[in-house]
Amino acid sequence: MQMKNASQQAMSDHKMMMHGGQMMQMGNLKQKFWWSFILALPILLLSPAMGFNLPVQFSFPGSDWLVVIFATILFWYGGEIFLRGAYAELKQKKPEMMTLISLGIVTAYLYSLYAFIQNNLLHSQMKVMDFFWELATLILIMLLGHWIEMTSVMKASSSVHDLAKLLPDKVHVQTINQIEEIKINDVQKQATIIVKPGESIPLDGIIISGSSTADESLVTGEARQITKQKGQRVIGGSINGSGTLTIKVTQTANSGFLASVNKLVQSSQADKSKLQTKADQVSGWLFYAALIIGLLALIVWTSFQGITNGLERMVTVLVIACPHALGLAIPLVNAKSTALGAKHGLLIRNHNAISLSSQINYLLLDKTGTLTQGMFQVRHYASLTNKLDSNQVLTIMASLEQDSTHPLAQSILHYAQSKKINLLPLTNSQNMTGAGVSGTIEQHTYQLVNEKAARKQVSNFPKLAADKDTISYLIQDSQLLGYIAVGDQIKASAFTLIKQIKERQITPVMLTGDNQKVADNIALQLGIDQVYAELLPQDKEKVVKKLQSAGNKVMMVGDGINDAPSLVKADIGVAIGTGTDVAVDSADVILVNSEPEAIISFLDLAQKTQTKTIQNLWWGAGYNIIALPLAAGILTPWGLVLPPAVGAILMSLSTVIVAINAEFLKI
Numbered sequence: 001m002q003m004k005n006a007s008q009q010a011m012s013d014h015k016m017m018m019h020g021g022q023m024m025q026m027g028n029l030k031q032k033f034w035w036s037f038i039l040a041l042p043i044l045l046l047s048p049a050m051g052f053n054l055p056v057q058f059s060f061p062g063s064d065w066l067v068v069i070f071a072t073i074l075f076w077y078g079g080e081i082f083l084r085g086a087y088a089e090l091k092q093k094k095p096e097m098m099t100l101i102s103l104g105i106v107t108a109y110l111y112s113l114y115a116f117i118q119n120n121l122l123h124s125q126m127k128v129m130d131f132f133w134e135l136a137t138l139i140l141i142m143l144l145g146h147w148i149e150m151t152s153v154m155k156a157s158s159s160v161h162d163l164a165k166l167l168p169d170k171v172h173v174q175t176i177n178q179i180e181e182i183k184i185n186d187v188q189k190q191a192t193i194i195v196k197p198g199e200s201i202p203l204d205g206i207i208i209s210g211s212s213t214a215d216e217s218l219v220t221g222e223a224r225q226i227t228k229q230k231g232q233r234v235i236g237g238s239i240n241g242s243g244t245l246t247i248k249v250t251q252t253a254n255s256g257f258l259a260s261v262n263k264l265v266q267s268s269q270a271d272k273s274k275l276q277t278k279a280d281q282v283s284g285w286l287f288y289a290a291l292i293i294g295l296l297a298l299i300v301w302t303s304f305q306g307i308t309n310g311l312e313r314m315v316t317v318l319v320i321a322c323p324h325a326l327g328l329a330i331p332l333v334n335a336k337s338t339a340l341g342a343k344h345g346l347l348i349r350n351h352n353a354i355s356l357s358s359q360i361n362y363l364l365l366d367k368t369g370t371l372t373q374g375m376f377q378v379r380h381y382a383s384l385t386n387k388l389d390s391n392q393v394l395t396i397m398a399s400l401e402q403d404s405t406h407p408l409a410q411s412i413l414h415y416a417q418s419k420k421i422n423l424l425p426l427t428n429s430q431n432m433t434g435a436g437v438s439g440t441i442e443q444h445t446y447q448l449v450n451e452k453a454a455r456k457q458v459s460n461f462p463k464l465a466a467d468k469d470t471i472s473y474l475i476q477d478s479q480l481l482g483y484i485a486v487g488d489q490i491k492a493s494a495f496t497l498i499k500q501i502k503e504r505q506i507t508p509v510m511l512t513g514d515n516q517k518v519a520d521n522i523a524l525q526l527g528i529d530q531v532y533a534e535l536l537p538q539d540k541e542k543v544v545k546k547l548q549s550a551g552n553k554v555m556m557v558g559d560g561i562n563d564a565p566s567l568v569k570a571d572i573g574v575a576i577g578t579g580t581d582v583a584v585d586s587a588d589v590i591l592v593n594s595e596p597e598a599i600i601s602f603l604d605l606a607q608k609t610q611t612k613t614i615q616n617l618w619w620g621a622g623y624n625i626i627a628l629p630l631a632a633g634i635l636t637p638w639g640l641v642l643p644p645a646v647g648a649i650l651m652s653l654s655t656v657i658v659a660i661n662a663e664f665l666k667i
């Protein structure tokens with residue numbers, strides 16, 4: 001396959017990433033294991049196990065020589081991965097797992113070599129026991145263990161892989177007079193592409209002709225067919241229904257939705273949360289703990305039972321303490337959690353949001369575009385002057401909105417378009433934050449602003465009785481020329497959100513730039529008791545700060561430019577996916593499908609992720625509380641002695657458990 005997109009890159013990076021980020025090519029582990037197995041066979045047959053001859057074992061004059069030759073080859077060939085890893089760790093002055101393993105096998109090898117020289121070259125009276133059998137089994141099991149680990153780690157990150165499979169290799173691109181098949185990575189922005197019925201939509205874009213349905217469930221987690229028409233956005237990775245669509249590409253394969261999910265999943269492994277930093281510290285301590293306990297075991301057992309037993313205890317301690325699982329405990333959970341979130345319409349950019357989520361007791365919600373759809377219907381508009389008729393007023397108002405990205409502007413423009421109104425050229429257009437817009441049309445300067453701003457300028461402001469609709473006033477030189485009233489609809493899932501948030505003892509608060517009456521009306525319908533209206537961006541931020549200084553943990557959800565400062569300030573900032581880029585960039589979590597209900601999924605996911613993380617820390621490191629003393633021989637008086645190979649099995653098991661546990665994260 002030609003395509004090598006972000007996610008496949010992630011997979012191959014992953015192989016390199018094992019062992020705490022060291023560059024280690026573990027890809028040939030399987031091969032290495034089988035060759036080592038063959039090399040180990042003569043040793044396993046010819047060298048006594050733990051000082052005793054097993055029934056299958058035999059020896060003949062000179063067989064010791066065979067053992068030492070095979071063991072030496074095995075040590076360098078099979079042990080190479082570990083020795084190289086240790087060298088890299090020591091060079092970085094961060095001794096960790098590879099150093100531990102290497103210390104174990106180097107000790108076993110050197111001591112056995114010493115035993116061999118004593119027995120076969122110096123012919124010492126007392127036969128010195130060697131560790132060749134232990135060395136061979138240790139290397140074999142370490143290789144096998146790391147190979148199995150690799151497989152489970154790959155499995156755990158396969159959810160990421162699934163996302164990549166959603167994209168086709170080739171795209172039908174419409175060129176001047178023909179349709180060409182072009183590799184997905186070579187398709188540029190602005191290209192026109194054709195998606196036939198049933199095909200997967202390759203890239204993010206906007207429909208320029210055709211209509212169909214799309215199944216976006218694999219991307220957003222919403223299992224339903226969404227009707228898609230001219231002008232609507234499509235997401236790369238979703239499946240086209242029965243119509244043919246012509247799409248203008250808005251994002252390339254490297255910048256589109258799937259690519260950003262993949263990048264997130266990758267960076268979730270690189271991006272260190274506070275917990276991860278802690279885990280790294282622990283794994284550093286573990287090295288010294290293992291070294292000290294190992295040396296203690298060596299000294300104590302040597303004085304009781306001689307150097308062979310002492311060395312065996314030390315090797316077992318070193319091997320069992322290998323904090324391999326610890327290095328994977330958090331990244332694996334995070335990767336799984338990010339992938340799972342993506343399937344539920346959540347992009348988690350900052351993993352600290354997960355550990356903070358359980359402390360959240362205030363949910364601040366922006367109104368327009370967050371709780372409501374932000375697709376305003378024009379209810380009525382009128383002229384308040386005899387110089388202009390209502391159509392002229394509408395023309396000026398729509399023309400003023402041409403450069404604005406506010407949802408209200410989009411809606412007014414849309415309405416004007418449907419009434420076939422020709423817009424007038426606009427100059428000097430200015431965005432008046434939290435109030436409206438101003439600009440010059442045909443040498444006259446106009447403002448289209450909310451009531452608060454209008455009252456300040458117009459002396460005899462009329463009384464207008466409308467509480468449900470948002471009204472904007474057209475003003476020229478302190479003269480009221482007309483108004484337009486628009487109404488918005490509450491998103492269905494906003495009701496579910498507020499209900500469930502309250503069940504979780506989290507207080508919902510509405511923060512809006514819109515006027516008090518409209519805000520109260522919506523809050524009442526939704527069941528929100530605390531409402532702050534007519535806020536400027538800095539006022540929204542102040543509310544966040546005030547709540548925080550009273551000791552609360554605050555989550556803020558918003559979509560607009562006016563929400564960006566408070567999204568940054570809040571403990572967890574959540575942006576609506578269709579929101580403005582500033583909001584999206586300021587957030588820790590992004591709701592891809594723009595449904596506020598996904599916040600509940602986030603809270604669920606965060607809680608489960610947190611539990612898994614803690615479990616994994618125990619399986620990855622906590623088990624040493626029992627394993628280390630066991631390896632050191634604390635239960636020897638009761639007959640329980642762990643051979644080094646069993647130590648290696650236990651340490652590998654811990655990693656496999658950590659990987660499987662992460663894989664079982666579900667919401």
Ligand SMILES: Nc1ncnc2c1ncn2[C@@H]1O[C@H](COP(=O)(O)OP(=O)(O)OP(=O)(O)O)[C@@H](O)[C@H]1O
Nearest residue numbers: 366367368404406409434435436450472512513514
């Ligand atoms: N482009 C615009 N055209 C007309 N009126 C506008 C425009 N931008 C803002 N306004 C007026 O200013 C008010 C405040 O706008 P702001 O963007 O601060 O908040 P909002 O989008 O209404 O609400 P929220 O904060 O809940 O998203 C709007 O309710 C509207 O009356």
Ligand SMILES: [Cu+]
Nearest residue numbers: 097322324651
């Ligand atoms: Cu390990």
Ligand SMILES: [Mg+2]
Nearest residue numbers: 366368369560
């Ligand atoms: Mg808004």
